[in-house]
Amino acid sequence: MKLLRVGPPGRETPALLDEAGQLRDLSGVTDDLDPAFLATDGLARLAGISRHDLSPMDPTDLRIGPPLRPGKIVCIGLNYRDHAAETGAALPAEPVVFLKAADTVVGPDDPVLVPRGSTRTDWEVELAVVIGRKARYLPSAEAAMDCVAGYAISHDVSEREFQLDRGGQWDKGKSCETFNPLGPWLVTADEVPDPQDLRLRLWVNGVLRQDGTTKDMVFPVAEIVRYLSQFMVLYPGDVINTGTPAGVALGQPEPKPYLVAGDVVELEIDGLGRQRQTLAPA
Incomplete structure (x- = not known):
């Protein structure tokens, strides 16, 4: 999976880039891509979700933020x-x-x-x-x-x-x-x-x-x-x-x-x- 965060600084939305290059919204799955998401088996949960169950996003003019908020x-x-x-x-x-x-x-x-x-x-x-x-x-x-x-x-x-x-x-x-x-x-x-x-x-x-x-x-x-x-x-x-x-x-x-x-x-x-x-x- 290719995971990313898009939107203005400090207000990014978690997203997934699927195999076809379509950006899909993960905000219904997780609030953010952060330590808490990884610590609670977030990647395993995502792997079990069909890409077609995730809403597509229009990438036009969307800023790409850092892909996660890191710990250290x-x-x-x-x-x-x-x-x-x-x-x-x-x-x-x-x-x-x-x-x-x-x-x-x-x-x-x-x-x-x-x-x-x-x-x-x-x-x-x-x-x-x-x-x-x-x-x-x-x-x-x-x-x-x-x-x-x-x-x-x-x-x-x-x-x-x-x-x-x-x-x-x-x-x-x-x-x-x-x-x-x-x-x-x-x-x-x-x-x-x-x-x-x-x-x-x-x-x-x-x-x-x-x-x-x-x-x-x-x-x-x-x-x-x-x-x-x-x-x-x-x-x-x-x-x-x-x-x-x-x-x-x-x-x-x-x-x-x-x-x-x-x-x-x-x-x-x-x-x-x-x-x-x-x-x-x-």
């Missing part, structure tokens, strides 16, 4: 071999873990705001993993995959000066407002048979900047979920950003092409849709 966002840094190489970092022996504020999440085509004083706002296309059931001290990769509800495109926007040069932890370069466009869809796990065989691409002003594959991950999805569950409880609706391939501005020669107001970023992952954002000043 856990991020994995330096998780692609080529990205670690371009930044001059050694491959990590264990996953590099940090948190990103959940209120950074916006729709896939919403504007991204360049923070005040920023000169090093950067792009990162990432595979997002959405947790569907409580994950605590998972014993195996198989148990980890049983906890995955689905996948989405995540744009882990970063301000590199705030992240790397201002002391403390990475979070303040990652949690600026609008710094996590998500969607357009939450694609359920049954439609992604192998999350380690997906192509990720990102363009800035029409120029291809990132073109990678999840095969290049240092730690695959199953190991990330298993590993995180040893240190924190993952709940339904939590999102994991699993890292980015090479091609970010930070890894480019000088002058590095960091984002400025007016730039347009487009990104896509096989089977998960496409995003498009215009940068604007905060």
